[in-house]
Amino acid sequence: MAGQAEVEAMRRAVQLAQRGAATASPNPVVGCVVLDPDGRTVGEGWHERPGGPHAEVAALRAAGAAARGATAVVTLEPCRHTGRTGPCTRALLEAGIARVVYAVADPSAVAGGGAEQLRAAGVAVEGGVLAEEAEAGNARWLTAARLGRPQIVWKYAATLDGRSAAADGTSRWITSPQARADVHALRADVDAVVAGVGTVLADDPQLTVRAPDGTPAARQPLRVVVDTAGRTPTGSCVLDDTAPTWVATAAELGVGPDGHVDLQALARGLYARGVLRALVEGGPTLAGALLRAGLVDRVVGYVAPALLGAGAPALAEAGVATIADAYRLELLDVRRVGPDVRLEAVPRARGARQDEAEE
Ligand SMILES: NC(=O)C1=CN([C@@H]2O[C@H](COP(=O)(O)OP(=O)(O)OC[C@H]3O[C@@H](n4cnc5c(N)ncnc54)[C@H](OP(=O)(O)O)[C@@H]3O)[C@@H](O)[C@H]2O)C=CC1
Numbered sequence: 001m002a003g004q005a006e007v008e009a010m011r012r013a014v015q016l017a018q019r020g021a022a023t024a025s026p027n028p029v030v031g032c033v034v035l036d037p038d039g040r041t042v043g044e045g046w047h048e049r050p051g052g053p054h055a056e057v058a059a060l061r062a063a064g065a066a067a068r069g070a071t072a073v074v075t076l077e078p079c080r081h082t083g084r085t086g087p088c089t090r091a092l093l094e095a096g097i098a099r100v101v102y103a104v105a106d107p108s109a110v111a112g113g114g115a116e117q118l119r120a121a122g123v124a125v126e127g128g129v130l131a132e133e134a135e136a137g138n139a140r141w142l143t144a145a146r147l148g149r150p151q152i153v154w155k156y157a158a159t160l161d162g163r164s165a166a167a168d169g170t171s172r173w174i175t176s177p178q179a180r181a182d183v184h185a186l187r188a189d190v191d192a193v194v195a196g197v198g199t200v201l202a203d204d205p206q207l208t209v210r211a212p213d214g215t216p217a218a219r220q221p222l223r224v225v226v227d228t229a230g231r232t233p234t235g236s237c238v239l240d241d242t243a244p245t246w247v248a249t250a251a252e253l254g255v256g257p258d259g260h261v262d263l264q265a266l267a268r269g270l271y272a273r274g275v276l277r278a279l280v281e282g283g284p285t286l287a288g289a290l291l292r293a294g295l296v297d298r299v300v301g302y303v304a305p306a307l308l309g310a311g312a313p314a315l316a317e318a319g320v321a322t323i324a325d326a327y328r329l330e331l332l333d334v335r336r337v338g339p340d341v342r343l344e345a346v347p348r349a350r351g352a353r354q355d356e357a358e359e
């Protein structure tokens with residue numbers, strides 16, 4: 001059982017971890033406190049940026065010789081892999097740490113298993129201390145690590161009758177400037193903005209984060225065009241130099257069951273590029289295919305009080321033939337944005353009706 005001093009040290013380590021909140025991505029935030037056998041803090045550290053020292057290494061450096069026989073209290077299970085820096089398990093062993101207390105297990109295939117390795121080397125190891133607090137501070141990274149892919153948010157803009165373009169293909173603009181500013185806040189909060197080549201051909205979108213006056217933000221997410229045969233025209237706005245762009249083709253990723261880009265490979269490819277959360281901005285065909293592939297974790301809909309009566313629906317074929325197969329979602333949030341309504345929802349298990357789900 002972790003003693004009082006260790007629990008307090010973990011609380012401190014959770015705070016320290018947050019110092020890396022703005023800079024650690026795509027790495028996790030991690031904090032570490034080294035306690036001597038009397039429970040006194042002899043070193044503190046946190047992970048600041050990818051390529052920089054891990055929290056354990058920073059704390060061990062601060063502790064110096066006092067680390068021998070001491071306890072390392074760390075918010076994430078120490079890694080056992082060599083990435084840009086060496087494994088933390090080795091650093092802990094070399095420093096002579098006698099006991100390791102961690103909060104959350106490392107779910108990643110390459111880095112996980114550190115606890116076992118330390119135990120095998122004779123270190124006393126205890127996990128799960130203040131796990132909830134540490135988990136909350138690292139939710140984005142942990143979700144992606146457990147899935148082995150980014151969290152995928154599908155955003156669409158539609159009229160009250162559920163259309164995302166008019167009969168002639170025009171769709172600028174369905175929603176208000178206020179709603180579109182909200183979309184730019186969504187973009188600013190993700191690592192990639194994804195669209196199908198159909199949207200690129202129809203809209204020539206820029207897919208960047210911009211202020212209302214058009215000024216691009218300093219930090220831009222990766223732009224991704226899902227484009228089986230590489231039809232993205234040279235000169236497309238999405239290929240300008242405002243932000244990096246990945247044109248994801250079948251030549252690179254292979255084809256999925258429907259003959260287009262393999263979407264599971266796309267998801268893994270995004271993760272490999274450090275994308276922890278991706279925003280899919282259509283169009284309806286790609287959104288339907290992602291839903292079928294089980295690759296939509298959250299939906300954000302902007303609904304404008306307008307009617308079209310004809311034109312493309314917000315969502316095309318998604319593998320639903322009968323009402324029992326409908327995707328049912330749990331509504332998390334509904335609010336007005338200017339004249340429009342913004343809805344946020346998460347998919348539930350297929351086929352679960354609202355009334356059944358409430359029983
Ligand atoms: N209001 C809104 O929120 C939005 C509206 N729109 C509107 O939607 C329309 C464009 O729709 P749409 O053509 O459906 O656009 P999409 O962006 O969904 O592009 C569809 C294309 O993506 C490519 N693709 C690559 N891999 C896959 C895959 N695994 N599954 C499915 N498609 C794949 C396919 O072409 P290929 O196989 O050749 O690669 C496919 O034709 C325009 O009118 C635009 O204005 C678009 C976005 C948002």
Ligand SMILES: Nc1c(N[C@@H]2O[C@H](COP(=O)(O)O)[C@@H](O)[C@H]2O)[nH]c(=O)[nH]c1=O
Nearest residue numbers: 157171173174175203205206207208281
């Ligand atoms: N029409 C429509 C949207 N369309 C989405 O925005 C993209 C344009 O991005 P950009 O060129 O960066 O401004 C477009 O290709 C499509 O994905 N979004 C909305 O919030 N409201 C709207 O009414």
